[in-house]
Amino acid sequence: MRRVAIFTGMAAGLICLTGVCGWMWAEKANYVKSEGTVVIDHLAVPLSNLLSPEARAYMVHLLVDKPFDGGPSAAQNIQGYRARQDEIMRWFLGPIESRYPVKIEERTIGGVFTQIVTPKYGIAVKNRDRVLLNVHGGGFVSGARTASLIESIPIASIEKIKVISIDYRMGPESKFPAASEDVAAVYREVLKDYSPQHIGLYGCSAGGMLTGMSIAWFEKHNLPNPAAIGILCASLGRMFAGDAAQVAGPLMGIQAPPAPHPGVAAPPIELPAYLGNAEPNDPLVYPINSPGLLAKFPPTLFITSTRGFEFSSAVVSCNALNHAGVVAELHVWDGLPHAFWYNSDLPESREAYDAIARFFDRYLHR
């Protein structure tokens, strides 16, 4: 196969010298290696024709202008990285604050800083005894007090329910299981005021992962399950897995990571700034490792999108819960990136808000 590739390459090369290589490339067939690896060449993928006009405009902005590039890496300069991420989060937060009127109260619960978001015009009667807990995204290193509001405000406002967003400890200052401990500390206090059947828990990206990790943590520490959870743009296992880990980056104009050798697992741990000391087989990190634990999960909502790197891992996590007999609901949006629903300008995001609100309304007891 290698020989074939080189021969084809030489043919393309020779023809390039005549100046018509664009055509030659377009015609050159993709090929398949003997172990099933597909090599894709010169594939032009337009924006999904299923996107709303608003989503098309956002995608062009992301792909062409790359507005979220720049700034130091978390490893180089964690404070600078957080400042840059918070700047990006505030770009999303502005329109959300305009669209969704809420009141925000800051309170320390169980020793942990929280933001309590309530709808400005009151909690619905049906939700007086209900509450949602949120754990924000940001790769376990950023997003505190900014992404938290992006994830909480639309849901509080649309569902007319109280949302408590938890500012859990993050890396690199803190390591696993500090975040799980903080979620449990808040949850223990909330359980004094609310029945677990009236509590929901959700988060996006690292927060979606932390949502699943928290269920594992609660189970280990004899805390009751909340009524329902939302794992948004995240999964119960390694988030970089399957087809999406290879394809989502290139579809967002980012070079693909090196392809793992088929059959060989992904690197031992993701998100090392926080999870660096964790054991990859530990179900407290990746609950998908324990079918017995999965069977104890409450009803679970998954939200993901086809250009999100977590997409394959999310759909497989949903299947694993279904297979374990758990109610698990999956919603996928086409042609959009990881955490697309942070952008409230998109009709697709507002469909996602509705799906989240509807799910908790269905599964939190009355």
Add this chain to the structure above:
Amino acid sequence: MRRVAIFTGMAAGLICLTGVCGWMWAEKANYVKSEGTVVIDHLAVPLSNLLSPEARAYMVHLLVDKPFDGGPSAAQNIQGYRARQDEIMRWFLGPIESRYPVKIEERTIGGVFTQIVTPKYGIAVKNRDRVLLNVHGGGFVSGARTASLIESIPIASIEKIKVISIDYRMGPESKFPAASEDVAAVYREVLKDYSPQHIGLYGCSAGGMLTGMSIAWFEKHNLPNPAAIGILCASLGRMFAGDAAQVAGPLMGIQAPPAPHPGVAAPPIELPAYLGNAEPNDPLVYPINSPGLLAKFPPTLFITSTRGFEFSSAVVSCNALNHAGVVAELHVWDGLPHAFWYNSDLPESREAYDAIARFFDRYLHR
């Protein structure tokens, strides 16, 4: 951008002559055009690392051996095409007949040939008053009496329920709406023996599309909805749409179709052998065209897979039903092709059978 591509091509070409073009290609970055089209070059995508061993082996067989290639096209020789497709279907049917013991009875219902599949060891007590109708896949030109059994036998056996598979009229001999008429003719007769609340309807690929088309047809002709439907590896709109229409083919080692110009709709009609005389805006063809119609849909199950060309259209159809207030359930398998669940050797297929059985058990009334 074109100039950049040609320059890069010449560089690649020159280096190819020295024999190291493989490396050069691997390093060449993808690029994004100004309207958001992403050009992917030399992307090696291994088999999904989330596949079962059985699915890995099947994917290698499909990608490397291409066992389903060959035979005449439907346009060249419809009888030869059907014979070749039936041969492929029997390759799937053998293991299914071994695994899932059933009885098969042939009966003409409402003037339409049907196969009635019942579990060999009896219908479950809970299912005595329930029945499922199946409409097979095969692009509206093939699959009669072969794909029908692939889709019916596992579900009849696992759910211990009667499945009636409908040999509807197909193209090129018959045109739209002949198949919808045949489904309605059988449905009218079945309604004499079963309450609509005890009837489910499902199909795969063209049969999944026909399932949605039938709901539109029933609504127009004042027939009651069945209790629930399954749209498997299909959608309520154009099946070749969104990211999957561009990416699924290359991921199956097939050259991508020409990219449609962004913002311009797909070709006016798909599957012309049967749908050639249909109007693409007609909700009797693509129910997604009518939000009012969608709101009247019964609970709907979608099954799809990330290397299936219909995948984007399926997830968007599911969102559209949810948006219209309908219960719509989505299950996605990673790294598998269109209609993967025809292969009963895969644990993934058996998860799909379970999802189908569970869904109808949940939504058919007792």
